[in-house]
Amino acid sequence: MRFEMPALLPAPAFAARPMSDDDLTRIDLNLLVVFSALIETGSVTRAAERLRSSQPAVSRSLARLRELFDDPLLIKSGKEMVPTPRALALKGPVAAALGDIRRLFKPAGFDPAIDRRRFRVSSTDYGVLSVLAPVMGELATTSNIEIAVDPLSDDDHQKLASGALDMVIIGRTPERPELYRRRLFTERRACLVREHHPITRDPDVMAGRPPTIDACLAWPHVVITVLGDLTGSHVARQLRRLDKRRQVAVQMPYFSVAPLLIEQSDALLILPERAAKRFAEARGLVMFEAPDVFGTFDYWLVWHERARRDPALHWLIERITATVGDPACA
Known part of the structure; x- marks a missing residue:
């Protein structure tokens, strides 16, 4: 008795070597969707129904899949088609690849409970x-x-x-x-001084009004500069516009450290109101509104x-x- 082996389909040119980007451009990724439908339904007819395609179109895709993977993939057995070992080995990776592709095109979102x-x-x-x-x-x-x-x-x-x-x-x-x-938000500027500072006895301050600019300039200032620019700040520009000068005792870029420098001195600090409230409460300092000419930001x-x-x-x-x-x- 003589057995004849069935002829194998010719392998694609890239079957024996690593796949390159050029190889990928010649592959229709829609074939993976057809493969998934075929492996799950075991029928060209049912796969066509699931994909809302025609049976001849699915049959042509199966032929291309067989050539692509150099394997029959699905073999007729009675009224069903059964997967080959190669098809079973491909089932998981193909499902994972399709899942990755679906996630790739899913609308972007962010969930802090799961996304880092x-x-x-x-x-x-x-x-x-x-x-x-x-x-x-x-x-x-x-x-x-x-x-x-x-x-x-x-x-x-x-x-x-x-x-x-x-x-x-x-x-x-x-x-x-x-x-x-x-x-x-829109922020006002406020003044911060130590407790019992002489300016706290200013009539305007005692009445809950901003002091005059001259009353503020009578004392040395601790100045906070952003980006190291002493002359470019809004307060500095307003003083130049009014042709007034202030005595700068210390210049620094740190809002959080500046209040420490006024606790044991008569220096005055002008800073944003939110920060001034925090520091006044935390360190027992006195806060009052800055002169209106310094405005808001x-x-x-x-x-x-x-x-x-x-x-x-x-x-x-x-x-x-x-x-x-x-x-x-x-």
């Missing part, structure tokens, strides 16, 4: 105190969120563009067209156009806005 993210944020310590600290209670409920804070710098817009930063928290209006922004969240559709960043923006944002600024 490290945010890079640029801010002063005032921004950390007034914007990030209030939201930390919520952020700390998950171990998947980490926030790394960098000091503000002149090239933050470039870092946003490159992805080195996700967001900037800043007290001046961003003007670059590629930057997106959200105004959180807006505080912003800023991000780049490249992150406009980043669901994780927008999750963080919404959490911050809900916690510290002023509804009047929406």
